[in-house]
Amino acid sequence: MFQDFFKNLYFQNLKVKAHNLIGQKKLFIHTHPRMWMFFASLMLVAITLLCVKPEFAKGVSESLPIKEANASNAPGTTAETPNWVKTDVLTAQQKEEHSKLDELKQKQRVASWISKRYKIANKASNLFVTTAYKTAFDIGLDPHLILAVMAIESRFNPYAESSMGAQGLMQVMAKVHADKFEDHGGVQYALDPVVNIKVGSRILKEYVRQTGSVERALKTYVGAAQMSHDNGYGNKVIGEYKMLKAVASGSKISTLAQAKTTDKRSARQRKVINPSSLSTQERKEQRIHDNPALL
Structure with a gap:
């Protein structure tokens, strides 16, 4: 209740x-x-x-x-997803930086190798290599080809002179190419390493353009354009070029084997040798083949 x-x-x-x-x-x-x-x-x-x-x-x-x-928080997504466009821009910039870094490493390898091989100071070697790379970029030539010519012509002696008037690292005939020194202060600067490299490289580039190949250009450069052969000058330059190219790519190339320059009786001073006096094997060895890949 x-x-x-x-x-x-x-x-x-x-x-x-x-x-x-x-x-x-x-x-x-x-x-x-x-x-x-x-x-x-x-x-x-x-x-x-x-x-x-x-x-x-x-x-x-x-x-x-x-x-x-x-x-x-969705699966398969990251915090960087909204930045894809920015990442592309940075990637292009990084590629350029990597390219410059790679070129710097090449220069360092080549300069160090040349310094040891030809017994020259590191400072001088760095100057020669840097100038060769800069000049090659400006005129459109392989920097290792320029360095190879310097190696065979003067063994990287900036004060080398021949009895025929060839001077400097690239043994430029200053009197013959006096006009090319006008933009660099005149022929009195023929022994200046930087000037000599720039002028010698431009001469070589002109010969490549005129003859259509590196081998014929080298034959003309050494003064053997009208001769039956250049006494192996072109082969020596190309052999040195290949070693420098390998060194630049990071290959280990011995510095013990010293490159040989042309003897005192250079091709500029020799008389024309009659090809008929050479054996078949010798004519084959002296024949220079076109190799545009070196450009």
Whole structure:
């Protein structure tokens, strides 16, 4: 009996509270009709917009921070994904830097090898190699070919002179090519290492253009253009060129074998040798084949 009494009392209290709550809501609705009209209108506009333009909802959802967070945590994605374009730019820049670094390493290898092979100071070797690379880039010639000519002509002696007037590292005939020294202060600078390399390289480049091959250009350079052979001068230069090329690429080439320059009776001073006086084997050995790959 008491249980039924308290149960009925409990339910009556719940009904009173519910009635009061509903009454408060109704009271709020009645006291703030404009606010409820505003929210109702806003919801109606939003529903209409989503129905007419569903892509708008997609754009809104993609702009939410939660969407970005979920995308960053998705499998197969990384934090660097949005920077692909920047990465491409950096890659191109890195390639250029790597190319310069590779050229620097080549110069260092070649300069060190020349210094040991020809017993010259490292400072002088670095100067010769750097100038050869710079000049080769300017005129479009292989820098190792320029260095090979210097090796055979003067053994990297910047003050070398011949009785015929050939001077400097590349044994340039200053009197014959005086016009080419005009941009460098005149023939009095023929023994300047940098000037000598620049002028000698341009002469060699002209001969390559005129004759159409490195071998014939070397034959002309040594003064044997009208001769039957150049006494092996071209072969010596090309042999030295191949070694320098291998050194630049990182190959280990011995510095013990010393390159030989042309003897005192250079091709510039020799008389024409009649090819008929040579044996078949000798004529084969003296024949120079075109090799445009050296350009």
